[in-house]
Amino acid sequence: MTRGWWKHMVLILGAIIVLAPFYMMLSYSLKSPGEIDRGVGGFFGRQEMMVDPRCVALRQPDRADIDAARARFPGQDDAGIQAALQAETETACSMRPVVFNYTKAFTEAPLMRYLLNGVIVTVSIFLIQIVVALPAAYALAKLRFWGREAVFGLVLFCLLIPVHAIALPLYIMLAKLGLTNTYAALVVPWTISVFGIFLMRQFFMTVPDDLIDAARMDGMSELAIVWRVMLPTAIPALLAFAIFSIVAHWNDYFWPRIVVTGNRDLFTPPLGLREFKGDGDGSFFGPMMATATIIVTPLIVAFLIAQRRFIEGITLSGMK
Amino acid sequence: MAVSDAVAALPAKPENRQARTAWGLTAPALALMVSILLVPVIVAGILSFTNYSLGNPGFDWIGTQNYERLFTRSTYEKMFIATFTYVVTVVPISVGLGLGAALLVHSLGRIGDIYKTIYFLPVMATLLAMAIAWEFMLHPTIGMVNRTLAMACGTWFEVIPFFANGCAEGFPLWLGDRDYAIWVVCFIGIWQGFGFNMVLYLAGLTSVHRELYHAAEMDGAKSGWEKFWLVTWPALGPTTVFVVTISCIRAFQVFDTIEAFWPQGGGPNKSAYVMMFAIFEKGVQQNLIGIGSAITMLFLVFVMFLTLIQRWLVERKVHYG
Numbered sequence: 001m002t003r004g005w006w007k008h009m010v011l012i013l014g015a016i017i018v019l020a021p022f023y024m025m026l027s028y029s030l031k032s033p034g035e036i037d038r039g040v041g042g043f044f045g046r047q048e049m050m051v052d053p054r055c056v057a058l059r060q061p062d063r064a065d066i067d068a069a070r071a072r073f074p075g076q077d078d079a080g081i082q083a084a085l086q087a088e089t090e091t092a093c094s095m096r097p098v099v100f101n102y103t104k105a106f107t108e109a110p111l112m113r114y115l116l117n118g119v120i121v122t123v124s125i126f127l128i129q130i131v132v133a134l135p136a137a138y139a140l141a142k143l144r145f146w147g148r149e150a151v152f153g154l155v156l157f158c159l160l161i162p163v164h165a166i167a168l169p170l171y172i173m174l175a176k177l178g179l180t181n182t183y184a185a186l187v188v189p190w191t192i193s194v195f196g197i198f199l200m201r202q203f204f205m206t207v208p209d210d211l212i213d214a215a216r217m218d219g220m221s222e223l224a225i226v227w228r229v230m231l232p233t234a235i236p237a238l239l240a241f242a243i244f245s246i247v248a249h250w251n252d253y254f255w256p257r258i259v260v261t262g263n264r265d266l267f268t269p270p271l272g273l274r275e276f277k278g279d280g281d282g283s284f285f286g287p288m289m290a291t292a293t294i295i296v297t298p299l300i301v302a303f304l305i306a307q308r309r310f311i312e313g314i315t316l317s318g319m320k
Numbered sequence: 321m322a323v324s325d326a327v328a329a330l331p332a333k334p335e336n337r338q339a340r341t342a343w344g345l346t347a348p349a350l351a352l353m354v355s356i357l358l359v360p361v362i363v364a365g366i367l368s369f370t371n372y373s374l375g376n377p378g379f380d381w382i383g384t385q386n387y388e389r390l391f392t393r394s395t396y397e398k399m400f401i402a403t404f405t406y407v408v409t410v411v412p413i414s415v416g417l418g419l420g421a422a423l424l425v426h427s428l429g430r431i432g433d434i435y436k437t438i439y440f441l442p443v444m445a446t447l448l449a450m451a452i453a454w455e456f457m458l459h460p461t462i463g464m465v466n467r468t469l470a471m472a473c474g475t476w477f478e479v480i481p482f483f484a485n486g487c488a489e490g491f492p493l494w495l496g497d498r499d500y501a502i503w504v505v506c507f508i509g510i511w512q513g514f515g516f517n518m519v520l521y522l523a524g525l526t527s528v529h530r531e532l533y534h535a536a537e538m539d540g541a542k543s544g545w546e547k548f549w550l551v552t553w554p555a556l557g558p559t560t561v562f563v564v565t566i567s568c569i570r571a572f573q574v575f576d577t578i579e580a581f582w583p584q585g586g587g588p589n590k591s592a593y594v595m596m597f598a599i600f601e602k603g604v605q606q607n608l609i610g611i612g613s614a615i616t617m618l619f620l621v622f623v624m625f626l627t628l629i630q631r632w633l634v635e636r637k638v639h640y641g
Binding site for chain 2: 004007008010011014015017018019020021022024025028036037039131132133135136138139140143144145146147148151154155158159160161162163164165166167168169170171172173175188189191192194197221222223226247250251253254257258269270273274277278285288289292295296299300303304307310311314315
């Protein structure tokens with residue numbers, strides 16, 4: 001420990017740089033616009049009550065409001081009533097900066113919808129990947145058939161093609177089919193995971209043949225063997241693959257950016273954040289950072305809870 | 321499915337039945353592989369020789385004009401420069417930092433795990449969100465970076481020309497300055513990627529046998545430096561090959577940060593106009609599918625070439641055993 005102090009110095013310096021944007025993101029999501037502009041208030045900000053200018057502007061009392069409120073303020077002239085109403089609105093519109101930022105994140109844009117879309121897309125991608133890849137992996141690992149080498153060769157070749165790289169022809173094909181701006185467009189290109197096939201095949205190779213033969217004796221069909229015998233043995237590999245797949249597609253920005261244009265109902269979380277940034281003026285840093293925090297948090301929290309599994313999953317591509 | 325029909329016609333020997341089910345099980349994967357991965361490559365290959373646009377009824381064959389354009393126009397020269405600057409900067413530095421961090425973390429034992437967790441955070445976080453966070457950090461007036469730099473004003477730091485200039489005339493605009501833009505993007509690429517490399521190296525380090533270090537000591541390797549070159553570095557060879565390849569492929573695909581910083585045009589004076597952004601801008605936004613496809617083909621050639629080199633290196637390494 002004492003001899004290793006320089007190592008800690010170096011690593012801590014690195015950690016500060018790595019954590020700086022996270023610190024800033026979280027801190028800005030807690031502070032008031034004024035504090036962000038002036039760069040004061042430490043990490044949490046002072047959390048003084050602040051007035052939401054947009055809320056006040058929306059509830060500006062008009063003639064009818066003043067007439068309606070006349071009974072509540074007897075003996076005052078119009079200007080007095082207006083001032084009183086103004087004060088009431090300001091109280092109603094004032095809140096702690098942290099509340100302001102996080103409510104704005106959900107009300108300025110349909111963030112809940114975006115998050116739901118993110119879940120729908122990532123989960124369907126993962127499930128379809130598994131439904132397609134597991135039977136193929138089983139056949140390639142455990143069944144003898146003419147053409148097996150050719151199919152596996154094709155899998156190895158397809159491993160060379162990053163889906164992002166062929167985004168343009170995929171986009172054209174989907175556009176020709178009239179599928180842009182649909183959930184299908186977000187999911188379809190990722191339904192085939194050659195990497196998943198390759199990985200599960202490698203894993204299935206290690207499953208003893210006796211297990212499969214016993215299942216056949218029991219009269220199970222091959223498809224039933226895939227789901228009832230092979231799948232349970234493959235849970236650890238499957239979990240790692242799930243993490244790999246979900247992290248990649250929750251965070252993906254490039255592909256949704258291409259196939260979803262304009263239709264906010266289909267926005268995934270990164271697209272929603274992008275939109276927020278696009279139409280935000282300077283005063284909306286707080287709510288925007290709150291949105292960013294909300295999008296980043298689920299994976300970070302899951303990672304902190306199940307670190308080893310996550311590291312296994314993400315670095316999966318390394319275990320060949 | 322023609323194959324399975326042909327098989328079905330034969331008397332149902334067990335092998336035939338197995339072959340039939342096997343084709344049945346692989347059919348969905350096979351169909352998707354062909355239609356989602358192979359057909360698009362062919363489509364891009366064909367369209368790269370045309371002037372096709374979405375919405376047009378047909379297209380003209382224009383031979384290699386698209387490719388000629390790629391190699392003659394200054395926009396694409398900038399594209400190649402930006403892409404290769406990014407790859408050539410990010411790959412060595414993120415691999416080097418990954419290795420360095422892994423060696424330090426590994427030598428610390430269990431206490432090192434905390435650093436491992438921290439350095440891995442950027443790998444998990446949505447890059448687009450973090451790019452926006454970095455953009456705020458680098459904001460010329462209210463950003464944390466320039467505020468921190470400004471704190472050095474009036475201290476002995478001003479000896480350094482960078483600080484002297486910054487304090488006198490204001491610190492750089494970073495994203496708005498064409499001399500800095502691409503380097504900032506590189507920095508974020510490194511920031512995001514080195515933790516991933518570190519984790520791969522850590523996995524590699526745990527598999528280096530202790531006996532090898534003892535053997536090296538017997539052979540007279542005294543310093544840690546000598547032991548590193550004699551034992552650790554060769555033992556990490558396969559890991560390095562893999563880490564370099566995957567870093568290259570990821571670096572080629574950089575897009576999120578660039579699009580977040582400069583939705584139009586790819587940076588000041590196109591200094592950060594990388595290939596993925598070019599494909600997006602030309603092919604999708606401007607509907608110039610021919611030229612977009614040509615860039616796509618070139619991109620695929622680069623990436624496949626890299627992966628093939630990696631496979632070749634790995635296979636050669638295996639024989640060292």
